[in-house]
Amino acid sequence: MKYILNGKLTSKENATVxxxxxxxxxxxxxxxxxxxxxxxxxxxxxxxxxxxxSAATLRIPMPFSKEEVHQQxxxxxxxxxxxxxxxxxxxxxxxxxxxxxxxxxSLIIYNEPAIEWNMQAYEKGLKLLTLxxxxxxxxxxxxxYLMGIYQKVRLAEAGAADVLFHMNGKLSELTRSNFYIVDQxxxxxTAKDDVLLGITRKHIKKMVEGKYxxxxxxxxxxxxxxxxxxxxxxxxxxIVPIRQVEEQVFNNGKVGEVTKDLIEMFEDxxxxxxxx
Amino acid sequence: MKYILNGKLTSKENATVxxxxxxxxxxxxxxxxxxxxxxxxxxxxxxxxxxxxSAATLRIPMPFSKEEVHQQxxxxxxxxxxxxxxxxxxxxxxxxxxxxxxxxxSLIIYNEPAIEWNMQAYEKGLKLLTLxxxxxxxxxxxxxYLMGIYQKVRLAEAGAADVLFHMNGKLSELTRSNFYIVDQxxxxxTAKDDVLLGITRKHIKKMVEGKYxxxxxxxxxxxxxxxxxxxxxxxxxxIVPIRQVEEQVFNNGKVGEVTKDLIEMFEDxxxxxxxx
Numbered sequence: 001m002k003y004i005l006n007g008k009l010t011s012k013e014n015a016t017v018x019x020x021x022x023x024x025x026x027x028x029x030x031x032x033x034x035x036x037x038x039x040x041x042x043x044x045x046x047x048x049x050x051x052x053x054s055a056a057t058l059r060i061p062m063p064f065s066k067e068e069v070h071q072q073x074x075x076x077x078x079x080x081x082x083x084x085x086x087x088x089x090x091x092x093x094x095x096x097x098x099x100x101x102x103x104x105x106s107l108i109i110y111n112e113p114a115i116e117w118n119m120q121a122y123e124k125g126l127k128l129l130t131l132x133x134x135x136x137x138x139x140x141x142x143x144x145y146l147m148g149i150y151q152k153v154r155l156a157e158a159g160a161a162d163v164l165f166h167m168n169g170k171l172s173e174l175t176r177s178n179f180y181i182v183d184q185x186x187x188x189x190t191a192k193d194d195v196l197l198g199i200t201r202k203h204i205k206k207m208v209e210g211k212y213x214x215x216x217x218x219x220x221x222x223x224x225x226x227x228x229x230x231x232x233x234x235x236x237x238x239i240v241p242i243r244q245v246e247e248q249v250f251n252n253g254k255v256g257e258v259t260k261d262l263i264e265m266f267e268d269x270x271x272x273x274x275x276x
Numbered sequence: 277m278k279y280i281l282n283g284k285l286t287s288k289e290n291a292t293v294x295x296x297x298x299x300x301x302x303x304x305x306x307x308x309x310x311x312x313x314x315x316x317x318x319x320x321x322x323x324x325x326x327x328x329x330s331a332a333t334l335r336i337p338m339p340f341s342k343e344e345v346h347q348q349x350x351x352x353x354x355x356x357x358x359x360x361x362x363x364x365x366x367x368x369x370x371x372x373x374x375x376x377x378x379x380x381x382s383l384i385i386y387n388e389p390a391i392e393w394n395m396q397a398y399e400k401g402l403k404l405l406t407l408x409x410x411x412x413x414x415x416x417x418x419x420x421y422l423m424g425i426y427q428k429v430r431l432a433e434a435g436a437a438d439v440l441f442h443m444n445g446k447l448s449e450l451t452r453s454n455f456y457i458v459d460q461x462x463x464x465x466t467a468k469d470d471v472l473l474g475i476t477r478k479h480i481k482k483m484v485e486g487k488y489x490x491x492x493x494x495x496x497x498x499x500x501x502x503x504x505x506x507x508x509x510x511x512x513x514x515i516v517p518i519r520q521v522e523e524q525v526f527n528n529g530k531v532g533e534v535t536k537d538l539i540e541m542f543e544d545x546x547x548x549x550x551x552x
Binding site (some may be wrong): 029 | 279281288289292294295296297298299300301302303304305307334335366368369375379384386387403405412413418419421422423424425426428468506
């Protein structure tokens with residue numbers, strides 16, 4: 001599998017970054033992540049838009065145009081020839097002789113075979129724990145996932161898959177997913193503040209138009225008590241049902257009808273998208 | 277200037293880390309930072325203790341013993357022969373074929389000439405802004421300084437040097453410094469929760485024994501109103517007076533007597549420490 005480092009094809013072994021890069025010294029960098037269906041990247045324009053917005057917000061000078069990065073992605077698809085892969089784009093804070101100044105960034109692109117998601121997750125739903133936490137600059141896809149990885153021992157002990165973030169009881173997102181509640185009237189609700197502007201979230205909203213009501217709104221821990229169904233979304237995992245949050249179980253522990261419907265709709269929607 | 281990567285002397289150019297390291301992919305890693313007076317590392321046992329504690333808390337397997345890392349530091353001092361340098365130790369979350377699992381870490385050690393701190397800072401004091409924020413896992417020196425670097429534009433616009441963190445008005449620390457208030461009775465107070473356990477902080481406490489009362493306690497934004505003097509500390513900057521926080525000016529904008537005394541005491545204390 002080839003990687004692309006600063007516009008050039010390279011081996012995995014040579015895909016390295018200086019220890020003087022701000023990504024390593026200060027955790028300062030951004031990334032983005034998307035899926036390919038077969039050899040076709042899904043929602044790539046959205047991901048590139050977000051990636052470039054993330055860079056601009058963190059003031060990291062992007063070394064290539066959007067079109068050039070798009071071409072690099074297509075070049076790597078052609079080179080690696082992996083059906084159904086996932087792509088990672090990383091832009092580092094950059095090489096610096098100082099230790100707190102943005103420097104000359106490195107852009108890394110690679111893909112790998114898509115992980116087979118545990119089918120049980122889709123059939124039985126996942127368990128979540130809660131955590132009072134807000135991601136740094138939530139609307140930006142930074143490389144900082146320190147807290148998520150730190151929580152893994154606690155999650156494993158509880159048989160839980162991830163943490164649901166809140167601040168003073170106001171819900172936002174998971175470490176790597178957006179979060180949704182389906183209420184008793186089948187209205188789909190997702191947090192409007194302090195969340196990553198998920199590409200899957202954006203397309204779910206578009207996809208359900210005319211079929212379900214979709215609200216970006218304030219959600220609280222208390223809203224879980226009356227939730228009919230709960231699910232999460234992400235570019236890799238797509239739509240995954242949530243069975244319980246802490247001790248609160250939804251829909252008697254069964255995947256709800258709306259969630260099931262959305263999972264199916266999203267498969268069709270995504271496949272139609274890459275066919276067009 | 278040589279670097280040490282995984283126990284071996286190497287050139288700066290060859291001091292690189294794989295883009296598959298969790299430090300780059302997920303901002304997962306730790307570091308530590310200390311000063312040398314001449315060719316003698318200051319408080320190195322404390323820094324190594326903290327560095328090893330940080331690794332243990334984040335469950336990153338340390339590839340060397342404390343004594344081996346100590347020897348590597350001494351080797352680099354011998355090799356680079358820089359008087360008055362500062363050292364950085366970085367331990368990465370490690371190389372991983374997965375994207376969310378701790379892998380085989382890299383340990384990077386390097387030193388560089390100590391930055392000449394702006395003397396004005398010591399004579400006139402710095403201005404701070406405030407920010408509602410808590411560092412991830414505050415007691416650990418992780419590599420995540422994303423928020424601090426992100427705030428730099430806002431700081432520059434306000435002519436301020438750093439942000440003072442608080443949560444709901446409860447003060448903690450700065451991005452890279454501990455924070456102290458000297459009250460009207462010359463009691464030195466520093467936040468007890470949600471702070472990095474600073475090595476300079478530890479030694480200030482020890483140094484002032486018998487001369488000043490030192491309290492690790494809860495401090496609030498409101499306490500700034502009655503503060504006589506304010507200062508910060510860090511391994512590189514030592515003790516630096518704070519002239520104002522937002523619009524609140526301390527001691528009529530002059531460096532206070534206690535702060536001046538501590539700055540002098542700390543010079544003597546540090547020099548005596550490396551002489552022993």
